[in-house]
Amino acid sequence: QKEVEQNSGPLSVPEGAIASLNCTYSDRGSQSFFWYRQYSGKSPELIMFIYSNGDKEDGRFTAQLNKASQYVSLLIRDSQPSDSATYLCAVAYQGGSEKLVFGKGMKLTVNP
Amino acid sequence: DVKVTQSSRYLVKRTGEKVFLECVQDMDHENMFWYRQDPGLGLRLIYFSYDVKMKEKGDIPEGYSVSREKKERFSLILESASTNQTSMYLCASSVNPGVPDTQYFGPGTRLTVL
Numbered sequence: 001q002k003e004v005e006q007n008s009g010p011l012s013v014p015e016g017a018i019a020s021l022n023c024t025y026s027d028r029g030s031q032s033f034f035w036y037r038q039y040s041g042k043s044p045e046l047i048m049f050i051y052s053n054g055d056k057e058d059g060r061f062t063a064q065l066n067k068a069s070q071y072v073s074l075l076i077r078d079s080q081p082s083d084s085a086t087y088l089c090a091v092a093y094q095g096g097s098e099k100l101v102f103g104k105g106m107k108l109t110v111n112p
Numbered sequence: 113d114v115k116v117t118q119s120s121r122y123l124v125k126r127t128g129e130k131v132f133l134e135c136v137q138d139m140d141h142e143n144m145f146w147y148r149q150d151p152g153l154g155l156r157l158i159y160f161s162y163d164v165k166m167k168e169k170g171d172i173p174e175g176y177s178v179s180r181e182k183k184e185r186f187s188l189i190l191e192s193a194s195t196n197q198t199s200m201y202l203c204a205s206s207v208n209p210g211v212p213d214t215q216y217f218g219p220g221t222r223l224t225v226l
Contacts, residue, residue: 043220045217088154099157099160099170102156
């Protein structure tokens with residue numbers, strides 16, 4: 001069974017803080033990892049993807065991948081109230097071609 | 113910008129009815145997907161299609177079928193709707209066949225089966 005696990009949350013941080021969202025996956029052969037953001041009542045939209053071990057930065061967002069530990073995380077620096085949303089981790093499993101397996105999501109609230 | 117549209121935002125049907133959910137993308141994407149999203153269960157893949165007339169079952173295909181007669185259009189069919197199919201249905205598309213890629217989602221259809 002291909003599994004993607006996210007902390008159940010919810011996570012609440014003050015404005016300006018760093019929000020850390022974590023995800024683990026079960027297939028050691030996975031190669032591609034995606035973070036989506038979903039505002040309440042809206043559909044998911046891609047924030048960023050990562051393929052290689054290490055960090056990938058895009059503005060206030062940093063994705064971190066550790067394949068040995070089967071762990072991927074998303075850091076949001078200088079969190080803003082507009083970052084309040086549910087964050088979905090998605091993993092492409094080895095041999096799964098175009099398909100992604102999504103975690104259940106973590107709800108983040110940034111308090112002004 | 114990629115645009116994925118779905119035929120209805122809200123739909124109410126009765127048990128036993130045949131239900132069609134339509135999805136259209138305008139960016140010539142090869143792959144199209146149907147998911148359902150339920151509280152506590154997350155996004156689950158029902159079916160996907162990697163080419164016209166080609167389809168592959170996802171994780172929860174029971175009670176559903178799909179049709180892709182044209183590249184831009186992917187339909188989800190509930191042959192005989194049941195109350196446990198009440199859910200948010202999301203369509204998505206992605207560019208590259210055979211590789212995992214960014215998926216672009218439509219706005220969703222909230223289906224209620226009474």
